[in-house]
Amino acid sequence: MSATNLKTLLKDPSLLETRAYINGAWVEGSATFDVDNPARGDIIAQVTDLTREEVAGAIDAAYVAQKDWAQWTGKERANVLRKWFDLMMANQDDLATIMTAEQGKPLAEAKGEVAYGASFIEFFAEEAKRIYGETIPGHMRDKRIMVMKQPIGVAASITPWNFPNAMITRKAAPALAAGCSFVGRPASETPLSALALAVLAERAGIPAGVFNILPSMDAPGVGKEFCENQKVRKLTFTGSTNVGRILLQQAAHNVMKCSMELGGNAPFIVFDDADVDAAVEGAIVCKFRNNGQTCVCANRIYVQAGVYEEFSTKLAARVSQMKVGDGLEEGTELGPLITPAAIKKVQDHVADATAKGAEVIYAGETPQAPGNFLAPTIVKGATREMAVSTEETFGPLAPIFKFETEDEVIELANDTIFGLASYFYAKDLSRVYKVAEALEYGIVGVNTGIISTENAPFGGVKQSGLGREGSHHGIEDYLELKYVCLTV
Numbered sequence: 001m002s003a004t005n006l007k008t009l010l011k012d013p014s015l016l017e018t019r020a021y022i023n024g025a026w027v028e029g030s031a032t033f034d035v036d037n038p039a040r041g042d043i044i045a046q047v048t049d050l051t052r053e054e055v056a057g058a059i060d061a062a063y064v065a066q067k068d069w070a071q072w073t074g075k076e077r078a079n080v081l082r083k084w085f086d087l088m089m090a091n092q093d094d095l096a097t098i099m100t101a102e103q104g105k106p107l108a109e110a111k112g113e114v115a116y117g118a119s120f121i122e123f124f125a126e127e128a129k130r131i132y133g134e135t136i137p138g139h140m141r142d143k144r145i146m147v148m149k150q151p152i153g154v155a156a157s158i159t160p161w162n163f164p165n166a167m168i169t170r171k172a173a174p175a176l177a178a179g180c181s182f183v184g185r186p187a188s189e190t191p192l193s194a195l196a197l198a199v200l201a202e203r204a205g206i207p208a209g210v211f212n213i214l215p216s217m218d219a220p221g222v223g224k225e226f227c228e229n230q231k232v233r234k235l236t237f238t239g240s241t242n243v244g245r246i247l248l249q250q251a252a253h254n255v256m257k258c259s260m261e262l263g264g265n266a267p268f269i270v271f272d273d274a275d276v277d278a279a280v281e282g283a284i285v286c287k288f289r290n291n292g293q294t295c296v297c298a299n300r301i302y303v304q305a306g307v308y309e310e311f312s313t314k315l316a317a318r319v320s321q322m323k324v325g326d327g328l329e330e331g332t333e334l335g336p337l338i339t340p341a342a343i344k345k346v347q348d349h350v351a352d353a354t355a356k357g358a359e360v361i362y363a364g365e366t367p368q369a370p371g372n373f374l375a376p377t378i379v380k381g382a383t384r385e386m387a388v389s390t391e392e393t394f395g396p397l398a399p400i401f402k403f404e405t406e407d408e409v410i411e412l413a414n415d416t417i418f419g420l421a422s423y424f425y426a427k428d429l430s431r432v433y434k435v436a437e438a439l440e441y442g443i444v445g446v447n448t449g450i451i452s453t454e455n456a457p458f459g460g461v462k463q464s465g466l467g468r469e470g471s472h473h474g475i476e477d478y479l480e481l482k483y484v485c486l487t488v
């Protein structure tokens with residue numbers, strides 16, 4: 001397998017930045033860390049490794065810059081955000097190539113993520129002009145009530161490796177639109193996509209200090225700085241529930257306003273009255289997007305007895321056609337997993353399920369190559385006693401559970417600490433309405449396996465998170481309400 005030689009793959013090699021972006025300057029740290037290509041195992045870049053103290057300096061700059069940024073009119077902020085959107089779309093191919101090289105997803109998916117990420121900037125550029133306050137009838141004859149919405153201040157962001165572009169823009173776009181400044185620490189596996197966003201933010205004219213990208217291997221130290229630094233007023237995190245808990249505990253001391261997009265355990269339910277072929281296609285996109293490495297992927301597939309065999313057979317046949325390989329190569333549908341540890345977690349779930357009675361109905365052939373490849377596995381006869389029923393697999397394992405009744409599957413689907421995304425296929429209108437109401441999740445996909453859009457409020461209930469990202473709701477988390485009581 002040849003070395004990646006990423007710069008040679010780009011139309012604009014200047015997008016491949018390895019320095020931190022702080023206060024409008026590109027900063028070399030005293031140390032660097034390696035970024036590798038999960039499909040080939042080779043090192044593709046060495047990125048500045050900031051210390052907690054250097055991150056604190058970036059927060060100082062963001063704090064100062066935010067005061068002026070908040071004075072810009074909504075339209076002025078909208079204009080630079082729109083330019084950022086236009087630059088992202090003009091550089092979509094290069095941003096996708098950088099993403100595939102560091103994260104592994106197939107190029108087509110990476111291009112899709114760039115467009116998805118850019119859509120949040122486009123959407124919130126528009127919202128920047130529509131941050132309305134209100135007046136409320138006074139409670140006394142000489143009183144008038146006015147409600148203002150003001151930016152909360154410096155917003156700190158910690159994001160995962162699985163969507164290294166969109167998870168950042170889904171936070172930075174509403175933050176900047178609201179008049180906040182932004183300090184973002186990307187995952188150590190995927191800093192290059194974040195730094196390329198900073199290159200384009202600078203070109204768009206976003207003022208120095210308003211948008212900062214702070215690569216660092218010291219995730220715990222940076223997290224503590226974000227939580228303990230009094231100049232930070234907002235923490236927004238996307239990642240596992242375990243890390244979300246740590247951050248919430250740390251943020252409690254300063255009573256920090258937090259948004260949490262955490263882990264999932266999505267049920268994907270197929271009722272007897274479903275269009276089975278549509279359900280199979282929905283299961284493919286829902287289970288195998290990013291090779292199963294998304295928080296909204298189907299983690300448990302429940303199929304009603306009447307269509308259980310038909311669905312299982314058709315799903316196995318469809319998955320057997322999917323190509324596993326290097327995301328930079330034409331035709332690849334399933335890229336590598338992010339690390340060897342991610343492979344082991346999937347293998348452990350397969351071993352646990354088969355040890356407890358599950359039947360493997362498809363096991364793909366993993367390419368013998370240096371990358372973190374793992375071909376998909378489908379099992380049926382899954383039960384709630386198996387790890388895959390309570391733990392998020394985050395990889396290419398599709399466990400099929402059989403169920404008999406609607407009440408039974410609702411109980412099974414809701415029996416989890418998570419509550420992010422859920423999906424079901426059915427035609428009966430009464431069933432659709434009742435099941436959508438009964439599922440304890442922030443998101444319900446009906447006759448679809450993909451729900452991601454900037455137009456909708458994305459987020460979870462229970463231990464899948466706090467707050468919503470996207471839609472007009474998404475900007476509220478970056479605003480404070482101020483009640484002004486006027487005596488006239």
Ligand SMILES: NC(=O)C1=CN([C@@H]2O[C@H](COP(=O)(O)OP(=O)(O)OC[C@H]3O[C@@H](n4cnc5c(N)ncnc54)[C@H](OP(=O)(O)O)[C@@H]3O)[C@@H](O)[C@H]2O)C=CC1
Binds near residue numbers: 189240294295
């Ligand atoms: N609800 C949602 O929208 C999403 C949820 N997730 C969930 O995240 C998990 C997979 O993503 P993964 O990246 O492994 O999740 P992690 O929670 O391990 O990591 C997420 C981010 O947090 C950082 N981090 C890790 N430990 C700490 C700490 N103590 N303090 C501060 N930051 C820390 C990581 O840094 P580093 O990588 O450098 O260690 C990374 O940047 C799954 O559970 C998935 O469901 C993922 C994406 C979206």
Ligand SMILES: O=C(O)[C@H](O)CS(=O)(=O)O
Binds near residue numbers: 163166167294451452
């Ligand atoms: O990180 C994730 O899994 C994303 O939130 C999923 S989505 O927003 O692309 O659906």
